[in-house]
Amino acid sequence: MADTPDFQFLRNTPVDLSRYLPAFLFRDTSFSDTLNTLSYEHEAQRLTLTDAAQQAFVKTATWGLDDWEEFVGLEHNPVDTVQTRRNKILMKLAGADSVTVPFLTRLVNLYVADSQAVVIDHPDTYRIEILYHGGQIMNYAKLRDAVNIYIPAHIGYKLVTITQADLSYHGAGTVQIYAKQSVDMTTNYHNEAAESSRYIAGIVAQNYKQISIMGGQ
Numbered sequence: 001m002a003d004t005p006d007f008q009f010l011r012n013t014p015v016d017l018s019r020y021l022p023a024f025l026f027r028d029t030s031f032s033d034t035l036n037t038l039s040y041e042h043e044a045q046r047l048t049l050t051d052a053a054q055q056a057f058v059k060t061a062t063w064g065l066d067d068w069e070e071f072v073g074l075e076h077n078p079v080d081t082v083q084t085r086r087n088k089i090l091m092k093l094a095g096a097d098s099v100t101v102p103f104l105t106r107l108v109n110l111y112v113a114d115s116q117a118v119v120i121d122h123p124d125t126y127r128i129e130i131l132y133h134g135g136q137i138m139n140y141a142k143l144r145d146a147v148n149i150y151i152p153a154h155i156g157y158k159l160v161t162i163t164q165a166d167l168s169y170h171g172a173g174t175v176q177i178y179a180k181q182s183v184d185m186t187t188n189y190h191n192e193a194a195e196s197s198r199y200i201a202g203i204v205a206q207n208y209k210q211i212s213i214m215g216g217q
Contacts, residue, residue, distance in 0.1 A: 015039050015043040015046055017035050017038055017039045018035055018039070021035070055067075058086050058089050058093070062082060065082065065086065065089070068089045069085065069088075069089060072089055074089065074092060084110055087110050091103070091150070099150050099151065099152065101119050101128075103150070104128065104130075104151070105117065105119045107150060111138050111139055111142055111146065112132050112138070113136045113137075113138055114133060116136070117136075118130075126154055126155055127155060128157045129157070129158050129160050130147070130157060130158065131162050132159070133161075133163070133164070134161045134162065143159075
């Protein structure tokens with residue numbers, strides 16, 4: 001069976017019973033109205049059957065997700081989207097034995113708005129790092145709870161905020177103090193400068209803005 005069943009049953013187009021009858025019958029308005037009513041009711045039944053069948057599969061369930069959450073022991077969170085609820089159920093059905101880096105990455109991204117979080121494994125120190133862009137965590141408490149449920153007890157974890165930005169620095173200055181000395185000579189002279197280091201001192205005044213970023217622990 002496909003990952004996402006199409007639930008076509010006998011047909012996947014709207015029901016129209018007139019296709020099975022000769023056209024002259026529809027000259028009678030009473031017959032035509034009756035047939036249209038029957039077609040409407042048949043179509044309603046087709047859609048109802050399709051909707052009911054979709055609830056048997058997590059990837060297509062909607063109103064049936066309440067039963068799935070009860071089945072796997074998940075508490076319903078009113079703020080979760082349908083897709084988030086499906087992902088949580090699928091994670092729960094996968095079982096604790098399947099906790100891997102890809103698994104944890106999918107789990108963490110349930111709570112990350114841009115779904116760009118990355119999990120880095122450090123097996124030598126028995127820990128993982130969870131990297132995410134600043135301001136993208138939708139619920140820190142729920143994220144920690146989810147990680148604590150699935151991560152092995154001997155593995156530690158650290159939440160790391162990554163903020164990417166372009167920084168431009170512009171500097172300018174003016175010479176305000178200098179000294180000029182002139183020495184008169186009574187004889188001709190030859191002056192040759194040898195290679196030497198040049199030192200320049202000055203003060204650059206600038207305006208700056210301090211930005212505080214709150215991240216994970």
